[in-house]
Amino acid sequence: MEIKLFSAQTYVERRNTLKKTLGKGVVLLLGNDESSINFKDNWYPFRQDSTFLYYFGLNLPGISALIDIDNNREIIFGNELSIDDIVWTGPQPSLASLAEKVGVTQVLPTSKISDHVSNDTAYLPPYRPEHTVKISQWTGKGIASANSDYSVPLIRAIAQQRSVKSAAEIDEINKAVSITSDMHLAVMQAAKPGMKEHELVGIAVQKAAENNVHLSFPPIMTVNGNILHNHYYGNTLKEGQMLLFDGGTESSSLYAGDMTRTYPVGSKFDSRQRALYDVVIDAHSAAVDALKPGALFKDIHLLACKKLVQGLTQVGLMKGDADEAVSAGAHTMFFQCGLGHMMGLDVHDMENLGEQYIGYTESLVKSKEFGLKSLRLGKKLEKGFVVTIEPGIYIIPELIDMYKSENKYADFINYKELESYREFGGIRVEDDYVVTDAGSTLLGTPLARSSNDVEQVRAKALEPVAL
Amino acid sequence: MEIKLFSAQTYVERRNTLKKTLGKGVVLLLGNDESSINFKDNWYPFRQDSTFLYYFGLNLPGISALIDIDNNREIIFGNELSIDDIVWTGPQPSLASLAEKVGVTQVLPTSKISDHVSNDTAYLPPYRPEHTVKISQWTGKGIASANSDYSVPLIRAIAQQRSVKSAAEIDEINKAVSITSDMHLAVMQAAKPGMKEHELVGIAVQKAAENNVHLSFPPIMTVNGNILHNHYYGNTLKEGQMLLFDGGTESSSLYAGDMTRTYPVGSKFDSRQRALYDVVIDAHSAAVDALKPGALFKDIHLLACKKLVQGLTQVGLMKGDADEAVSAGAHTMFFQCGLGHMMGLDVHDMENLGEQYIGYTESLVKSKEFGLKSLRLGKKLEKGFVVTIEPGIYIIPELIDMYKSENKYADFINYKELESYREFGGIRVEDDYVVTDAGSTLLGTPLARSSNDVEQVRAKALEPVAL
Incomplete structure (x- = not known):
């Protein structure tokens, strides 16, 4: 090609x-x-x-x-x-x-x-x-x-x-993310109760083909957003569920885009979904605000974790001091992975060269702890880095059972309340940013992200069609 | 999966x-x-x-x-x-x-x-x-x-x-070919002047995803049907051209389908297109009629070649005795590849085991001649073999120039007439058959194949939509 x-x-x-x-x-x-x-x-x-x-x-x-x-x-x-x-x-x-x-x-x-x-x-x-x-x-x-x-x-x-991406490269990534954003909008406008996940994958791949580009990775399209690496597309969408779509396309120059949206299968989040969605958005915004040259990405990850814990505490799923909870690792009950990764010609940029070399330094070694070991990027940001920001909340029944049986993080987790969330699923909201002198800039065509904006797109998508 | x-x-x-x-x-x-x-x-x-x-x-x-x-x-x-x-x-x-x-x-x-x-x-x-x-x-x-x-x-x-496929396997292949046929119909109904080839690839992949299956091979979707292994999808469809789509999907049990259709970008073939299309269809029908246990597939290939030569002679592009032309190899000016191949879990079934072992026998060795060396299957058919039948006519300017400069096949080819066909393109019509006691059975949902039937689908596809 x-x-x-x-x-x-x-x-x-x-x-x-x-x-x-x-x-x-x-x-x-x-x-x-x-x-x-x-x-x-x-x-x-x-x-x-x-x-x-x-x-x-x-x-x-x-x-x-x-x-x-x-x-x-x-x-x-x-x-x-x-x-x-x-x-x-x-x-x-x-x-x-x-x-x-x-x-x-x-x-x-x-x-x-x-x-x-x-x-x-x-x-x-x-x-x-x-x-x-x-x-x-x-x-x-x-x-x-x-x-x-x-x-x-x-x-x-x-x-x-x-x-460090040149201006010309950032242009190209911007194009990839814009095609990615168009693809997400197409899916967000097409999803309806009764459809199968693979039908929505079909809409995503068609959107990529329409632009004569490939997907930058096998998409995650699932009503079980708590399964982190989910490539099974056989479920039927039901009213009351949320759909999580994590997908990206390449540009015509083979740079990558990578976005995730989570939204109601119906037109509105229920009250619990909306509350946790807003917690994720707050963590997302706090992380984006902290992006700037010189900031340690590991610190931004931990900041997002703290925001998640604070939100989960307000909702009643966690308790105690947020800093202590994060330092103990209690947030890994809900957020097991990393806040983001570098992006460029590869969607996980240069992952083939080794995460330690790409995301860390000789003096900053990647952690082996559950949670932090999945953070692909930890080191100081520089102007021209392109990164994803993708906090999430994932309720994993197997993990609840495991932690609970060990009475793990009992000071920070309200296990009783959590039991009623076993079937809740997962939420992730991901966008792509370039680090600039002034902080960071969102890449690609902006796509509905707040709970209100997402509900507006969904309500419109589910309006009965005039015949 | x-x-x-x-x-x-x-x-x-x-x-x-x-x-x-x-x-x-x-x-x-x-x-x-x-x-x-x-x-x-x-x-x-x-x-x-x-x-x-x-x-x-x-x-x-x-x-x-x-x-x-x-x-x-x-x-x-x-x-x-x-x-x-x-x-x-x-x-x-x-x-x-x-x-x-x-x-x-x-x-x-x-x-x-x-x-x-x-x-x-x-x-x-x-x-x-x-x-x-x-x-x-x-x-x-x-x-x-x-x-x-x-x-x-x-x-x-x-x-x-x-x-030798079991009844249960033939059922599965039949399902794969039916999804394949649906996919072809969707493309045949969607193609319009002004569209890009890759947009139609998008419709094909969406149809596969809708059925939760993969394509069985990278599709050929082209207005330059004379380029035999064409995976470039950047051309815009223009009135007067023909579109060639060679594509197949798998079934949910991973058996393959493989079909090709060639049709006008507008609603009708022009007279030259229709004439050569009908020549291909005649060769296709003759080959299908000859399918039966015990028949050498190589002979059926040569029969199809003869039918092509006879048709091309009527059109004025070839001349002389058809048997002599085929025996000399003059048909390779127009038909450079093989009539078909085995199909099963692989679209070219068992190609990884070696064509000599799959398509030939210890006593029947694959030819090294241009044309016959591309025939993947030559040996005697047995009940339960599944094969494709895919004759075609391909006008390859580089080959005209090469043969002409050598004065090759001058007794059989009307080079003067052929010059005006340089930009004609290519036609292939492919369906899948299982060999039975009685001869053979078409697999999958039948799809418009004759020039009349194809034009009917195209005319309907291009009807203005009522608003």
Whole structure:
């Protein structure tokens, strides 16, 4: 698929920055291959590796690239189409002409790559088995070594560079989030009691296809919003339930969007739903207000946790001092995951490079505690970081039973009241922000978020249609 | 995703048949893992390996199974969910309880698999790099050997068994083709001049999602039907063009459907389009009439080629004796691919086992000639085979130029007339059939196929909507 490229100069400058940071050595960046579904030539939609895209822009399967810092040159490796291929695919531009668009002048067939790769070549952690196989074949390393011998200095250099988004990148992310917002509005306007979750997934994927883009991750579309990684779409929507939709699309340049909305299947939240929804919105707003360069994202996460605890205390589900509750971890009864993550070419930006390297620093190590261990981003924010803010309240019956049996957090949790919420479900509200000098800016077309605004969209969606 | 299973007895019998055919040894069948898109935990929709599904039914990622013929036992290898997993995914049935549904009593953790696998264990050709890595790790073979040391007797035994579909399987394929047919009708009723190809892909994927199933392969949706493997969806539909849509969905039991229709973007074919369309339909009908147990599919392919040549001669694009033209290969100017392929759990059924083993026999070797080398199925049909019939006419400008410059097939091709068809595009009409004692039966809900019927649907689709 042809995608929107930046100028050749952009890629040249990105590579020059990387060369300067590393100073020496040879870097191998692996593009992705086609991924087979159930036989070799039946492929999933192709997705290029994001680091490859960042430095080399080309959205073709089966190519790789070297940045040879010692000899100040770059080479793209790939195979040109044969005349036989062209009968099947139509005429295609040559690899050399494509390479030119990203400022690379040297192109070699893939068979030559092992001549240029040695045991010292720096590469990134393989997250696809094809990468492991290639590294093993080109370097002669065994599979275990191929998987573990990646370069930490390379990870750090790339993480630092890709974390701060340029104005042009922010434009692209903004477009992705706007398509994402349109997709959410379409679903919010289509959901009706009696529909199946998968029918709404159908509306979401159609909206993406209408824009000729892919989803940035498999969507969560569920009336059981308390199941955090829910990809089952078989339930029927019923009046009285809430629907949680967590979904995003890419832009035509493959940057990601990621939003979540939770709303009544009917036109109004019931009083308990509305109360907890407003608690989530308060935590969301407090977190957004705290976004600014220099702030520790871990602190903003803990601030949101405190807001959730304060709200849950007002509702009567928690008690005691909010700071003490958060410090003890009692909020994890309701909020088990992290407040947000970086976003860019990947929806969890650079997750393949390792969360410790992307979200933390040498002095700030990721926690192993339940709750904090799921916080993908903890470190100080910088201008140009793009992050999601996605607090939530999730009532997980298995967790109630587990904590209760251990009498865990009994000073902070009203277990008696909580019992009547067992079937409540879950709420998450997620938007995307770029950190600016002044604090932060919401990305994408704004979409109804307050309980009132959401109810207005839902009421309109459920109005009887005039015949 | 939960899928519809057959009875436990079905899987037991299938495995018993395989054991009986092979007689001895140990067979390792690899299930598929999740496939990462751009980082490890961002996954494409999971698709289980079809042979694993056939013998073990379970639609879970990361499991494998052994059929130990020597000791007459089966083992499924996989890992149970931890309590941590359950917080994220909700409660799930245990692997042991799932195994019971497919008649397997022994379940072991994946870490135990290498104790049960040796250098002599029979396995199938790896078509996903994860399979190569696993075989290499479990057997100690290098990557190249892991890829090449597959068992040909195992391939032959499975190919023979999976080729003949049971009544229950034919029911399932019938359902898949009916959803496929509904999807085609939705697109045929939606296409309008001014729309983009990707908007119609959106309608197709929505129809699949509405039925809670996936597409069985990346669809071809194009106004350039002459580009045979076209996955570019950026063109705008224009009056006067034809739209070619080749797409299929799976059923809820993961059997495949596969259909193609070609129709005018406006409400009527022009005279040249209609004439060539009718030629394709004649070839289609002749091929279907020839389907029966004992017939060589290669002969039916050649019969369809002859019908195409006869039609093209009447239209004035070919000349001379039709049999001689086909025997010389002159029809490959217009029809470069094969008449059809087997269909079942895979849309190109068992393509991962190798076309020579699936579509040919030890005495009937696949041709290397242009045209015939793309015929995936050549051998004698048997009752219970499910096949596609998909003749077509494709005007490929690059091929005209190539053949013309070599003065190739000058006795059979009217190059002068053909020049005026350079921009004509392509036509393919594909339906799915099961071979029966009496000949064959069309699978799925019948969909408009003749030029008249197609025009009727299109005229209705383009009627102005009353406001």
